[in-house]
Amino acid sequence: MIVILEKNITDKKMDEIISLLEENMFSVYKSSSEEEVILHVSGGKPGFNSKNLKHLEGIADVIKTDESFKLSGRKNKNENTLITLPGYEGVEIGGNGIAIIAGPCSVENEKQIFEIAELVAKCGARILRGGAFKPRSSPYSFQGLGADGLKLIRKAADTFKLAVVTEVMDTRHVDLIEEYTDIFQVGSRNMQNYPLLKELGKRKKPVLLKRGFAARIEEWLLSAEYILSGGNEGVILCERGIRTFENFTRNTFDLSAIPVIHQKSHLPIAADPSHATGLRQRVIPMARAAVAAGADAIMVEVHNNPQHALSDGPQALEPDQFCLLLSQLKRIAEVIDRKII
Amino acid sequence: MIVILEKNITDKKMDEIISLLEENMFSVYKSSSEEEVILHVSGGKPGFNSKNLKHLEGIADVIKTDESFKLSGRKNKNENTLITLPGYEGVEIGGNGIAIIAGPCSVENEKQIFEIAELVAKCGARILRGGAFKPRSSPYSFQGLGADGLKLIRKAADTFKLAVVTEVMDTRHVDLIEEYTDIFQVGSRNMQNYPLLKELGKRKKPVLLKRGFAARIEEWLLSAEYILSGGNEGVILCERGIRTFENFTRNTFDLSAIPVIHQKSHLPIAADPSHATGLRQRVIPMARAAVAAGADAIMVEVHNNPQHALSDGPQALEPDQFCLLLSQLKRIAEVIDRKII
Amino acid sequence: MIVILEKNITDKKMDEIISLLEENMFSVYKSSSEEEVILHVSGGKPGFNSKNLKHLEGIADVIKTDESFKLSGRKNKNENTLITLPGYEGVEIGGNGIAIIAGPCSVENEKQIFEIAELVAKCGARILRGGAFKPRSSPYSFQGLGADGLKLIRKAADTFKLAVVTEVMDTRHVDLIEEYTDIFQVGSRNMQNYPLLKELGKRKKPVLLKRGFAARIEEWLLSAEYILSGGNEGVILCERGIRTFENFTRNTFDLSAIPVIHQKSHLPIAADPSHATGLRQRVIPMARAAVAAGADAIMVEVHNNPQHALSDGPQALEPDQFCLLLSQLKRIAEVIDRKII
C-alpha cells in the first residue's frame, strides 16, 4: 500500500500518521522526492479498512496494489477455469470450444419446451435455457411456472440429451432448483444478492453469473468471489448488456468486457445478445460479434412458433435464423482457431 | 393504447393487424390524418403483453397511456401516504414534518450503539439507524454482527425511546428482523430482489425502500408496487445516489428525484446524503439541499468517536456537526413551511 | 401528432386545448375509448414547437410520429449512401466493401508519417488517418503540428497512393484543411459544434462524423442532418465508444449502434476500436467484432516503431499486428458475404 501525503503537510501531522499506522501494525517506510513524500506501507492489523485512511487530514491519496478479487483474478491462478458437466461428454465452457446455450425466455407449457428443446438439439447446441422463476419489473407480469416449469424443462432436456440452465432468485429455492438444473443462473438484478451467492458457493453445480446491468467489472468479479470463496469453483460470467443513456437500444452490449475478463480473470465468459439487444434482427450480428470478440459461450433465446409472433418475445430467434446463425458462428470461430460446441 | 402504423403500410397488412387485435379481444378504432394512420385500441385479453405488438411488421410504435405503477401512483390515490410508528407518538413520515433518521453504518458493539443512540436522541432525532446484516461488495469485508446486532440496536433504541430501522437482505431473515425493527430497510442492491419484496408485502411494518443505484424512477415505483400489492401500504422511498460517469463523487445524488416522486406518487421520499456523497464535508450541504428540495425524511450516519477517525467511515458526521446540521435544517424547513421532527 | 389528454380533464379545459390547437392552424380530430381520450392532430403553423404542448394543463402526453432526422433517415431514402473518393478508384464506403482507415494518432514528423503510410499501403489499406490539429483535454498537452502536419500527411499519402482523413475543429480552418484532405473528420467533442457542421455542409468533400462520447444515436443523426441539409451528402458516421460507469475500459464500445444505424439510416457507419478501447490487445478482438457486427469501415491506429513503445500510444497496433488483423478481418467479412478494401 502506498500513502501519498499532502504537499503542505507539517512534520507533526506526518509523525502522527506514521504513529497511527504503526499502532495498527503496519511497517512504514518514508520516501521523499522533489515532487512528493510518500509512505510505503505493508502489513497491518487484520480487518483494518484502509479505505478510511484516505480521508485523514494530511493524506492526499492511498493506493492499494492488491486486486480485490483474489480467487477470480488471473494473478493467483493463471490457467483458464474449464467447466464440465457430469453426464454431458464434450460439453465444456472455458476451453477451446464455444458453447451454445439456447431456449425460450420462460418455460410456458410442455409442447413449447419440447418443441424448442428438439430444435436446439437438432441445430447442434447442447445446453437448454428456460426460466421457471422469472424476475419481472412489475408484480403484474407473468412470474413463471415455478416448480412445474422446472419439471418440464428437465424432462424436455433429458429427452433430447441437453444440459439445463435455469434461474434461481430466492435462497429458499436453491435446494429445489438444484434437483432439476445442471447450471444455476443468477440474473442481472441478483448479481449483488449476497445471501444467494453465499448459498450457491456451498453447492457443487456451476453458476452462470450474469453481470448486473450497472455493475462495474470489478464488482462482477467480487460477486464471483462470493461463490468461489464458498468452495464452488464453477463460475461462468455472462455479459448481457449494461445501462447507459442510449435509448434506441434496450441495453448497451459491452463486448469489450470480453477481452477485459480474459485479461483479469481465469473464469470463462459467456455473452447473451438476446437480452442485450432485445430484437432478433440485432441478436444475429451481435452474436457474431461476441464470438469474434472471444466469448466462451453464447446464450440466445429461440422460439418454436414463427406464425404467432405475438406470444413470443421480440428477441427470440426463429428456428431457421437459429440454425443459420450457428453456421455463421462456426466459420467465425475458425478464424480465431476455435470451434462451436 | 394507441398503435401507430408505418407510413407505407399496405391495406392487406393493416387488415391483418386489425384482425389480430380483434382476435385478442381489443376494440379497434382507426383514425387517419395527413400525417399518419393510427389505431385507437382498448380492452384486450387479460395477460396480453402489448409490448410485443411494437415489433410486428407494419407497426411503427405502440403507446400505452396507463402508468405501470398503479398503487404507488398519484393518479389512483391523490392524498399523501402518511406513515406512523405505533408507540412513537409524533413520529410520522409523509406529513408536514421532516423526520431525521440517524445512527452508525453498522452496529459494532454495545458501547458504540448506546453512545450514538444517546447522541441521536439528544440532538432531537427520533429514529435510529444501524446495520446488523450488511451487504458488502467483497466477501472479505465485515458482514455485520447479525442477530446480536439486532438485539443491541433494539436495546439502545428502547433506552433512548427511539424507533429502529435496519436492513433485511434475505427472505429467510424477515421473521427474525421483524421482531427487532420498527421499519425494514431494503438496500440499493436489493431493490429488485422480488422474493424479498413479496415477503415484505405480507408484513405490517413499513419498508424504507432505497433506490437501486442504477434504477430509473419508474422501476423504483414498480418495486414499491410489489410491496403495496402484497397488502403492506407503508413504503418510504429513499434516494441514495445513482451511478454515473463522474468519479470525483461516490455517487451522483439525484435530488431532482424528490419533486418527481412528489408529482408521480403519494409515497413519502427520504434522502440519504451519507451514502450518496461518502464524505462528511459533503453530507452537510447536501442534507441542507435535500430539505430545500422537499425531502420528507433525512437519513444520515453519525459516529461517537471523533478522536478515532480510522474506525469510523469517512461519511459519518461528528457529534457536533450533527447537532449543528439539525439546527440549519430546522431553519430551511421553515422557509417552506415545514418542520423537523 | 397525437395528443393524449389527462383522464380527469374537464370539458372546458378540453375545449380550450382544441381551440388553442386550431388557432395554431392544426386540424384536430377527437377519438375516445374506454381507456383514454386522444386528439389526432395534423398540420400546424410552421415553426410551432409542439414540445411545449406537452406541459399544458390537461395534456398527459404528446406523441410525434415523424422522425426528427429526415435526410439521414432511411424512411426518406431507402438505398444506402455510397461514398466514393475522386482519384481513388475502388475506394468506397457504404457498399459491399469494408474500408480500412489506418495511421498514427498525430502526425509527428516526416519520417514517422512516411514509414506508417508505407506500412498502411503495404498491408492493403487505402486510406491514411493522422491528426494535424488535435483536440486535447489539457491545454498543456501537444496540440498537433497544424498546417505543417497537413502538408506532411498529404505528401506521404500521395507517395503511397492513399486517401487522407484528418480532423477539423475550428470554422476558421475549414478552407485550409480542405486543401489537403480527402475526408474531413469531426471529432467526438465537436459532434454538436453546429457552426462547424454548417460550414462543412457547404463543402463537397465527405465528412467522417464521430459520435459524441455521450451522444444518443438520434442526436448523432441530427448532427449528420446539419451537414446533409447544407447540401453535402457525404456523411460517414463513426462509432468510437461511449462514456459509461465502467472504469476498466476507456470507453464502452457500442457495437450495437451498428445494426441500429443500418436500420434507421442509409448512411455508412465506421467503427474505431483504437479510441474505443485504448489498448492494442483489445483493439484486435474489437476490430474483428466490429466487422462481424456489420461495420462499413474500420479505423485503427498503427505505429512504425515497435522498439520505442514509450513514444507511441498504447492503442496503436504494431506493424505485424496490423497485417495479421487485416487477414482475420478478410475471413470474417467473407462469412457475411463482404470483402475488405
Place this chain on the structure above:
Amino acid sequence: MIVILEKNITDKKMDEIISLLEENMFSVYKSSSEEEVILHVSGGKPGFNSKNLKHLEGIADVIKTDESFKLSGRKNKNENTLITLPGYEGVEIGGNGIAIIAGPCSVENEKQIFEIAELVAKCGARILRGGAFKPRSSPYSFQGLGADGLKLIRKAADTFKLAVVTEVMDTRHVDLIEEYTDIFQVGSRNMQNYPLLKELGKRKKPVLLKRGFAARIEEWLLSAEYILSGGNEGVILCERGIRTFENFTRNTFDLSAIPVIHQKSHLPIAADPSHATGLRQRVIPMARAAVAAGADAIMVEVHNNPQHALSDGPQALEPDQFCLLLSQLKRIAEVIDRKII
C-alpha cells in the same frame, strides 16, 4: 510519480524500466516491501507523456500525484476568485453574495426582452441572460436572432441597469459578441471546443463555462484551464445537469458538484436549475436546493407571458413565481450566512 511494478517482474525487466526512465531524465528511487516493489520517480523530460508508461511490460500501474488542473485548482491559489463587472457596482460572483442571473431562453423581439428585463430588475436581480446565437440539436429548429438579438438584449439591459450574459459558439463571432455582452457564456455542447476556449482566454471579459452534459468535473476544470492559461482569470463554472439513464427528468442535476468544486477549485460555481430540470415546477425546489448546497450564482429562465404558455418554454418561471422564489432564496442564504444579490 509512483511506478508500481508487476509482482512477478524479472530483475532484467526492472533494470530495463529503470534505464528507460533515467534516459528520459527521471530520478528513480526503488522501494521494496513485502507487498510490492515501487519506483519513486521525479523530474523527467518536458513533454514526456507518462500515461504511456502504464502500458509497458512489467509495470502494473503509474500514479501521478499532481492534479492536472493547475491554474483552476485550489492547491495553487487558495483564496476564492472574485469576479466583478466594471460598471455594475455590487455585482460580484464568488464572494459572500449569491448572484441571480435571469432572463429568457432566447431573445425573440424587443417587446419580449424589455418586459423580461424590467421584471428581472424589479424582483431585484442584476444580470440578464438571453440567447442570440442558439445551439439546437436539430438544424430545423429556431437558431436565434443573431446580431439583432445582441443589440436588443444590450439595449434592454442598459435601460434597466442590468449586466448581460449571452452565448458564443463560433470563434468567428467572439469579436461581435464581446461588443455587446458583459459575460461570455460557453454552452454545454461547447465545453470542449478548444479553439473557442483559447480565443476567450485572450479576452478580458469573464466567461460562464457550462459543464458539458457528460463531462467529469476534472475535464470541466481542464476546460477552465484553457481559458485561464490564455490570461483570462474570470471563469465562472456553471452546473446545468448531466446525462444519466434516468428518463423522468431531462437531466440529472448534479448538485454534489458544488461542494466538490469548492473543495478542488477557487473558481465560483453557478447552478442552472432551468436547463437541468426542464419544468418550472421542478425549477423552484431545485433552485432552493442549489443555494442550500452552496452555489455562488443561480441562473434561471423567466418569461413575461403567463397567458400564452405555448410560446414560452416549459421551464421558464412565471413572473410571480420568480419574485416568490427570490424571497425564499434570501431566507435560505441567511441560514448559511450569505445573501442574495
